[in-house]
Amino acid sequence: MIELQNVTKTYNHGAVIALRNCSVSIAKGEFVFLVGPTGSGKSTLLRLVLREELPDQGTIWVAGKNVCQLSRWKVPYLRRNIGCVFQDFRLLPTKTVFENVAFALEVIGRPRHVIAAQVPQILDLVGLARRRDALPHQLSGGEQQRVAIARAFVNRPLILLADEPTGNLDPDTSEDITRLLDRINRTGTTVVMATHNASIVDRMRRRVVALDQGRIMRDEARGVYGHV
Amino acid sequence: MPYAVKEMASNLWRNRLMTLAAVLTVAVSLSLVGAALLLNQGVSRAVGKWRGGVELIVYMTPAGQPYPAATPAQIRAVRDQLSRDPEVKSFRYVGPAQSYREAKQYFSSQPDLLKVLKPDDLPTSFRIVLRHADQAAALGRRFEHQPGVYRVLYNRQAVDAMLRVTDVMQIVIAALAVVLLLSALVLILNAIRVAIFARRREVAVMKLVGATNWFIRVPFMLEGLVQGLVGALVAAGAVFGMGHLVSYLIAHFQANLFRYALVTGHQVALTVAAVIVLGAVIGTGASALGVRRFLEV
Numbered sequence: 001m002i003e004l005q006n007v008t009k010t011y012n013h014g015a016v017i018a019l020r021n022c023s024v025s026i027a028k029g030e031f032v033f034l035v036g037p038t039g040s041g042k043s044t045l046l047r048l049v050l051r052e053e054l055p056d057q058g059t060i061w062v063a064g065k066n067v068c069q070l071s072r073w074k075v076p077y078l079r080r081n082i083g084c085v086f087q088d089f090r091l092l093p094t095k096t097v098f099e100n101v102a103f104a105l106e107v108i109g110r111p112r113h114v115i116a117a118q119v120p121q122i123l124d125l126v127g128l129a130r131r132r133d134a135l136p137h138q139l140s141g142g143e144q145q146r147v148a149i150a151r152a153f154v155n156r157p158l159i160l161l162a163d164e165p166t167g168n169l170d171p172d173t174s175e176d177i178t179r180l181l182d183r184i185n186r187t188g189t190t191v192v193m194a195t196h197n198a199s200i201v202d203r204m205r206r207r208v209v210a211l212d213q214g215r216i217m218r219d220e221a222r223g224v225y226g227h228v
Numbered sequence: 229m230p231y232a233v234k235e236m237a238s239n240l241w242r243n244r245l246m247t248l249a250a251v252l253t254v255a256v257s258l259s260l261v262g263a264a265l266l267l268n269q270g271v272s273r274a275v276g277k278w279r280g281g282v283e284l285i286v287y288m289t290p291a292g293q294p295y296p297a298a299t300p301a302q303i304r305a306v307r308d309q310l311s312r313d314p315e316v317k318s319f320r321y322v323g324p325a326q327s328y329r330e331a332k333q334y335f336s337s338q339p340d341l342l343k344v345l346k347p348d349d350l351p352t353s354f355r356i357v358l359r360h361a362d363q364a365a366a367l368g369r370r371f372e373h374q375p376g377v378y379r380v381l382y383n384r385q386a387v388d389a390m391l392r393v394t395d396v397m398q399i400v401i402a403a404l405a406v407v408l409l410l411s412a413l414v415l416i417l418n419a420i421r422v423a424i425f426a427r428r429r430e431v432a433v434m435k436l437v438g439a440t441n442w443f444i445r446v447p448f449m450l451e452g453l454v455q456g457l458v459g460a461l462v463a464a465g466a467v468f469g470m471g472h473l474v475s476y477l478i479a480h481f482q483a484n485l486f487r488y489a490l491v492t493g494h495q496v497a498l499t500v501a502a503v504i505v506l507g508a509v510i511g512t513g514a515s516a517l518g519v520r521r522f523l524e525v
């Protein structure tokens with residue numbers, strides 16, 4: 001589903017090396033934690049998968065496509081297969097919960113009846129059916145992240161990328177969010193989650209890919225956070 | 229695409245002052261473009277008439293002058309010379325009756341003058357069309373000191389002077405129009421960028437969930453198109469008004485030399501169409517430039 005082959009990514013004309021010769025292969029339906037100290041290249045890796053950036057060297061395959069050779073106009077269609085959540089939620093402050101989720105379907109041209117059917121269903125899944133008319137600022141951080149997950153998942157993407165989704169949340173809420181991602185993973189969606197949350201990684205016992213200074217240091221099937 | 233229309237309308241309303249500035253600049257600049265086009269068409273029409281027409285007028289001395297009036301023999305001599313000259317393409321003698329008729333028309337707004345004017349006071353004249361317009365001076369000189377000739381008038385000089393004036397006017401108007409069109413472009417571009425900036429969160433989410441670039445662009449481009457078009461419509465109204473105003477002025481002031489500069493309704497319609505097309509092009513072009521840098525994948 002996701003495959004990086006000898007990927008190197010630098011910034012500022014080679015002054016900053018974010019990823020060094022990284023190779024990793026993630027199969028369909030896997031749940032992968034991406035761990036490592038700050039600046040180790042986790043977000044960079046996710047951005048490469050999303051084709052927000054192109055690598056300096058190496059090849060990246062996502063959902064059967066070589067994203068390095070993907071023509072510009074096809075990028076949006078690649079992204080329809082990838083859901084994304086972030087530490088800062090990135091909700092639209094003037095839109096309600098329902099509208100925020102519906103927006104993701106509207107702007108890829110889904111017909112109104114599809115939106116009317118799918119949005120309540122996904123809000124049910126994330127447990128926010130009763131808050132559908134609330135505005136983001138009326139919600140707790142955990143609830144806002146649920147809306148963001150609903151928005152990322154409403155189009156049933158093959159892949160869900162989560163960049164420190166629990167970074168702004170307390171331990172209990174972080175646990176809830178991770179459980180939600182786990183449930184989404186059980187529907188067959190490949191989930192890649194970058195995190196600093198050691199307790200969650202240790203408890204879940206899923207595949208762990210550890211990065212340090214742009215290198216993949218460890219790749220374990222049922223790993224722990226460790227001390228990289 | 230109702231989404232695009234909704235977005236466009238709300239963008240326009242959010243930035244209404246900037247929209248107004250852009251629309252007004254488009255309107256003013258396109259009005260100038262329209263004026264320049266009208267002037268150009270009017271002048272080229274008039275030049276056709278002026279140039280193709282009489283280039284040289286030889287006036288014979290009328291009665292009531294300090295020196296004797298032209299005798300029939302003197303008039304005949306001029307006529308003979310003209311009909312023998314190979315440079316003369318054609319000529320026409322305007323006798324006392326017709327001269328008086330022309331004068332009546334010309335001075336119709338000054339009835340006092342008409343009252344004292346008698347047909348014999350007016351010079352009769354030869355209206356001469358030349359084979360080569362540049363021979364006017366040479367030919368004219370030959371008649372200037374001939375007995376019975378009152379004065380030689382070179383139409384061409386008047387036409388050339390007129391042309392120089394209208395040329396300068398056209399250049400000035402066109403230059404102003406270009407400068408204003410550029411500012412209109414910049415204003416629209418800026419309005420689009422402000423709109424995009426105000427919508428940066430939405431745009432970021434749209435990119436993230438895989439909205440196509442065109443889907444993201446269209447509302448902003450529509451916004452530019454509407455600004456260009458509304459400005460162009462105002463300018464089209466102005467062009468239409470100018471066309472009518474000019475014909476009214478020419479009729480009112482009996483400005484006969486300018487009569488030929490009248491543009492036809494057809495030409496006004498074409499100019500209006502050109503102004504509207506130009507407005508659409510400016511609006512779309514400016515917004516295309518505006519969205520380009522900000523909406524790359």
Ligand SMILES: Nc1ncnc2c1ncn2[C@@H]1O[C@H](COP(=O)(O)OP(=O)(O)OP(=O)(O)O)[C@@H](O)[C@H]1O
Nearest residue numbers: 011012016017018037038039040041042043044045
């Ligand atoms: N746009 C950029 N321009 C320049 N350097 C960048 C850019 N993005 C990332 N970097 C650099 O690349 C390296 C990896 O950054 P990255 O954001 O991938 O780390 P990270 O593992 O996500 O860190 P964190 O845990 O703090 O989020 C860092 O040294 C960072 O400074």
Ligand SMILES: [Mg+2]
Nearest residue numbers: 042043044163
């Ligand atoms: Mg990061």
